[in-house]
Amino acid sequence: MTSASEEKKRKKEKKAILQKKLRSMLIKKxxxxxxxxxxxxxxxxxxxNKPIDEDKLTxxxxxxxxxxxxxxxxxxxxxxxxxxxxxDDHPAQNLxxxxxxxxxxxxxxxxxxxxxxxxxxxxLVTRPARKTKxxxxxxxxSHFSTKQSKKLNDAIIRCFYSRLIEGMTEQDxxxxxxxxxxxxxxxxxxxxxxxxxxAIQDLFCFVQQKTPGYDxxxxxxxTGSDKAIEKTSYILHGIFSxxxxxxxxxxxxxxxxxxxxxxxxxxxxxxxxxxLHNEVIDSLPNDIQHLKHIESESEILPALLDIFNQQxxxxxxxxxxxxxxxxxxxxxxxxxxxxxxxxxxxFSELHMQPCSIAVSAxxxxxxxxxxxxxxxxxxxETNNNIYVYKTLSDFSKxxxxxxxxxxxxxxxxxxxxxxxxxxxxxxxxxMFGLSDFYPSQLGAKAxxxxxxxxxxxxxxxxxxxxxxxxNDAFLGISEFYWDLKEIIAxxxxxxxxxxxxxxxNT
Numbered sequence: 432m433t434s435a436s437e438e439k440k441r442k443k444e445k446k447a448i449l450q451k452k453l454r455s456m457l458i459k460k461x462x463x464x465x466x467x468x469x470x471x472x473x474x475x476x477x478x479x480n481k482p483i484d485e486d487k488l489t490x491x492x493x494x495x496x497x498x499x500x501x502x503x504x505x506x507x508x509x510x511x512x513x514x515x516x517x518x519d520d521h522p523a524q525n526l527x528x529x530x531x532x533x534x535x536x537x538x539x540x541x542x543x544x545x546x547x548x549x550x551x552x553x554x555l556v557t558r559p560a561r562k563t564k565x566x567x568x569x570x571x572x573s574h575f576s577t578k579q580s581k582k583l584n585d586a587i588i589r590c591f592y593s594r595l596i597e598g599m600t601e602q603d604x605x606x607x608x609x610x611x612x613x614x615x616x617x618x619x620x621x622x623x624x625x626x627x628x629x630a631i632q633d634l635f636c637f638v639q640q641k642t643p644g645y646d647x648x649x650x651x652x653x654t655g656s657d658k659a660i661e662k663t664s665y666i667l668h669g670i671f672s673x674x675x676x677x678x679x680x681x682x683x684x685x686x687x688x689x690x691x692x693x694x695x696x697x698x699x700x701x702x703x704x705x706x707l708h709n710e711v712i713d714s715l716p717n718d719i720q721h722l723k724h725i726e727s728e729s730e731i732l733p734a735l736l737d738i739f740n741q742q743x744x745x746x747x748x749x750x751x752x753x754x755x756x757x758x759x760x761x762x763x764x765x766x767x768x769x770x771x772x773x774x775x776x777x778f779s780e781l782h783m784q785p786c787s788i789a790v791s792a793x794x795x796x797x798x799x800x801x802x803x804x805x806x807x808x809x810x811x812e813t814n815n816n817i818y819v820y821k822t823l824s825d826f827s828k829x830x831x832x833x834x835x836x837x838x839x840x841x842x843x844x845x846x847x848x849x850x851x852x853x854x855x856x857x858x859x860x861x862m863f864g865l866s867d868f869y870p871s872q873l874g875a876k877a878x879x880x881x882x883x884x885x886x887x888x889x890x891x892x893x894x895x896x897x898x899x900x901x902n903d904a905f906l907g908i909s910e911f912y913w914d915l916k917e918i919i920a921x922x923x924x925x926x927x928x929x930x931x932x933x934x935x936n937t
Contacts, residue, residue, distance in 0.1 A: 446502045446546070453547040457586035462594055464543060465500040473500075474532075477540035478597040483532040493535050503542050510541035513552040514688070517695065521897050523679045523687050533684045540594055544587055551587050555692040557699055591692065592617050595685045603683065609905045610689045615839035620690060620901070623908050624697045624893070630912045631889055635663045637919055649868045651877040660884045667892055674907030677900035686901050694893050701890045704852050708879060710805065711857045716797040719861070720871040725789040734789060735796050747799055753823050754791035758782050759833045760841070761855045782862075790861050794854075795820060807849050822850055856882065 456462070464476060472479040474487075475496045490507065497503050511527070514537060518524040528534050544551045596604070596611060596618075604611065613619045639645060642655035679687060719738060725731060731751065736743060747753075762779040781787075797803070799820040807815040826846055830836070841851060857875075860882065864874025896904050 442502065449502055450546055453543065454583060457547055457590050458582055460589060462590060475535060475539050477536040477594045479536070480598050480600045483535055488531050488535065493538065497539065497542050501543060501546050503546050506542065506545065507538060510538050510545065513541055516552060516556045517688060517691050519557060519691065519695065523691065523897065526680070526682065526684045526687050530684060536598060537684060537688065544591065548583060548587060554584055554588055555591065555695055557695040558702065588617060592689060595689055599685060607686050607901055609901060610686060615843060618689065618693060620693045623905060624693065626912045627892060627908045628889055630915050631663070631667070631892060632885065633919060634666060634915055635659060635885055635888070638662050648866050651869065652863055652874060653877040653880045656881045656884060660888060664888055664891065667888070670911050671895045671899070671907060674903055674910070675899050677903050679898055679900060681900040690901050691897065694896055698890055698893050701886050703849065705883060705886055707849065707853055707856065708883060710853060711860070711879065712876060714794070714797060714803055714857060715861065715872050715875055716793055717872065718870055719790065719793045720865050720867065722789040722793060723786050723865040725786045728785050728788065731785065731789045731792055735792060738793060739796055739800060746796060747820065747824065749824055749827065750792055750795060751788065753795055753827050754788050755783065756823065756827050756833060757791045757795065757854050757858055758787050759836050760851060761858045763836060763838055764855050787862060790865070791858055794857055794861060805850055805853055807847055817847060817850065819850065819853070822847065823854070
């Protein structure tokens with residue numbers, strides 16, 4: 432007879448072997464759980480759309496299944512708390528036990544992922560429930576991750592969505608088409624949130640451009656921004672109120688979980704970006720406002736040698752190439768109001784001008800000389816600091832051409848998102864903070880202040896989405912996005928004010 436300690440050791444070893452197998456399967460996107468099982472899929476599994484038989488809808492039956500299949504059964508209360516944390520104390524958590532069969536399937540899902548990695552749900556919750564610092568590197572799965580913790584985190588996010596979607600009925604898949612997988616992002620709803628971000632940005636710019644003094648170069652970039660933010664916020668609340676027809680209670684538990692997880696990831700993005708602002712401010716070189724007058728690439732290096740009091744040999748050979756890459760990155764994060772190929776090309780060309788490349792080069796030169804490091808905060812990893820210039824330089828060598836560069840391309844190939852936001856945010860505030868009437872640092876800080884206000888606005892918009900059903904959110908964002916495009920396009924071609932509507936009457 433084995434002793435209690437030997438039995439405990441045996442169970443621990445068995446669980447470690449299972450965890451290793453689960454992690455390998457997750458990374459390979461092999462979701463054929465339980466391991467070594469044969470079809471049909473057990474109804475307790477989240478990937479099964481067959482309801483659990485009434486006589487098995489007991490906690491005892493669920494515990495027995497989890498113990499036999501995954502050697503886990505004693506943490507159902509922890510899994511319930513994890514589900515509630517994703518709902519972030521929102522009344523939508525009342526959906527958890529509305530359908531007992533679905534509830535048990537979700538508990539199984541959470542138990543499996545907890546076996547693979549304890550505390551995995553922190554990837555999908557936001558503060559104050561979140562225990563770790565939000566990080567852009569944790570949010571978007573990549574196919575080119577090199578760090579094992581990043582690979583596992585990405586695999587868990589993919590599995591979370593995939594098995595919940597797989598277990599939907601065909602009717603629900605048609606109803607919740609916005610929750611189905613996207614080509615580059617985990618689900619289409621993530622792309623919808625990007626459209627919302629873009630629309631908020633366009634709306635704010637549209638409102639701000641009507642602010643007195645907006646075009647006056649003598650005034651700092653944050654002049655009148657408080658009123659513009661207030662008006663934009665008012666319009667957003669009006670739009671979301673008009674489109675809240677069904678409300679969150681119209682959704683299934685699966686749909687609500689998927690929606691909240693994506694919203695939480697988007698909120699974590701915003702929180703991580705806001706946390707970056709001190710890094711951005713601390714990395715601004717002094718007095719580069721005169722670079723706005725650079726007209727030729729041949730003027731750039733001599734100007735930098737003068738600014739930083741350096742010899743030519745002290746600067747990296749690929750400085751201009753890396754500078755152009757940052758300009759291209761910035762160009763793909765922003766866009767003109769009219770989304771025609773012609774206008775997008777013009778916008779990109781505008782930000783590839785010598786003066787823009789010169790500003791980018793000055794910022795990168797400062798990083799290079801200061802050996803600037805940036806922390807990625809990947810969950811499960813330590814010592815994640817990267818050298819800004821070296822990481823960008825290494826990545827630039829792997830790109831054949833920047834002509835086809837997209838945000839999805841960067842994410843998919845593992846370019847660090849913190850670094851992307853750091854580079855593009857800093858470039859933006861530095862470019863738009865240039866003036867002959869005040870120092871470049873002062874202008875950049877004022878422009879960053881505006882950016883942070885817009886991020887706060889985005890975060891509030893995400894919170895408003897939690898009160899809406901998936902379909903309400905889809906219709907509301909889609910109408911907002913396209914109506915705004917049409918209104919801005921009309922305004923660009925007429926001096927007469929638009930006629931009516933909550934957006935038009937700005």
